[in-house]
Amino acid sequence: MAVVSVSAVSKHFGAHVGVDDVSFDLESGETAVLFGANGAGKTTLIRMLASLSRPTDGEIAVGEEPLVGGNASVRSRIGVVTHDTMLYEELTARENLRLHARLHGVDTDVCDELLETVGLADRGAERVSGFSHGMSKRVSLARALVHDPDFLLFDEPYTGLDQASLKRIADVLEDLDDRTVLASTHDLARGFRLADRLLFLYDGRLVGDATADAFEDVDEVVDRYDELCRGSGVADDDRRSRAGVPR
């Protein structure tokens, strides 16, 4: 059964088209990774799926409930980690998590367990302003999980992290196999390892949709993306560079 249904969704910013007529469904427990160059529309699509941005056209439903114009309670099923941590720096890590737990109407006892999960149990009483980017990102991951959502959105979860944070976040993400996940990342190897399914975005359009099993390794994924984008008028090197692939 589809947990998420995206139907003919577009997002226009004035004359610029950020996302163009994108449709796909995500099944329960599926992990899909959005693969695309900078400016392909990954963040815009994720923001629309998070209900932080309203589609210009089309519909998004989580379960049976439409995201726009539906019941606000549908947001309790969604957890989001983006480039920004969404944390208050003057509050401690534990206070940030407790705030979100109370806002979502869940028991605050879960906060200490989540701090343990992300490896910050001993730093919970410290203000986030003193944390490194990696530590803040780990608290942000805990924040996204505080209300136990069944649909998770990750926008570049690995960007700018030190090795310890990278490993901890990758471990947590790999343990989320019972949830429906949509992630975008420039860390192609980690993204490929995480994915059951790959969605290829180019210039706002969904140009390909394949299961991860169809590829031997990440190089094949890059080659496939290249093929899908061929004919777009962008030079090969430029395409590979925009996709985050070293020349």
Added chain:
Amino acid sequence: MNRRYARVVYEVARKDLLVESRSKQTLNAAFVFSALIIVVFSFVFGEAVGDREVLARGALWLAVVFGGAVGMSHAVALEGKNEAIDGLLLVPVDRSAIYLGKVVSATVLITAIGTLSLAFVVVFLDYTFGLEALSTIMLVIVLASIGFSAVGVLLSILMLHSQLQESLLPVLLVPLVVPIILAGTELTQPGLAPEMASAWFRILLAYDGLVLLAGWMTFEYVVED
């Protein structure tokens, strides 16, 4: 309004006040600005203006409005840092609850700015009133703060990502709060006839109701991309 909605209003207001109690950015900036306005008024017009009471009332409301604008700008800026506001927008209740929570916390802060400004005009501009008038003046400050916050929160959130936020906010906010300035200056006039006081109170209450309703209805559209 169900319990869940009320809980979000409370949690957002509580969070804002907790953050402010730690950073003190909003109150420090607003207090200094308000104090400077009143001190400058005292030096520049102190001897030249015959009626000190008129001068004091004018200085009080200028300090409240401009100090409030500075405070509002700082108070909402914290939501832009790390895009913390997105975390609030993901909460599964009607987003107007976030608006009301922020109006509550802003009202507390603006009331504090107004109270301190009142103390400054008493000290620096010899503004005098009977103790029995204090409750009326405080009521006026609270009602003015509600209206000011209702407009200010909406505009500040609208301009959250504008690089000109600090300079643009007063330009847009001041014309919209003219009814508050007029009602405030009239209602803090000693010996105002009861009929006039009643009329100005009604104007202030109607203004508060209208701007709160407008903010409550439009907040969802203001915060979405």
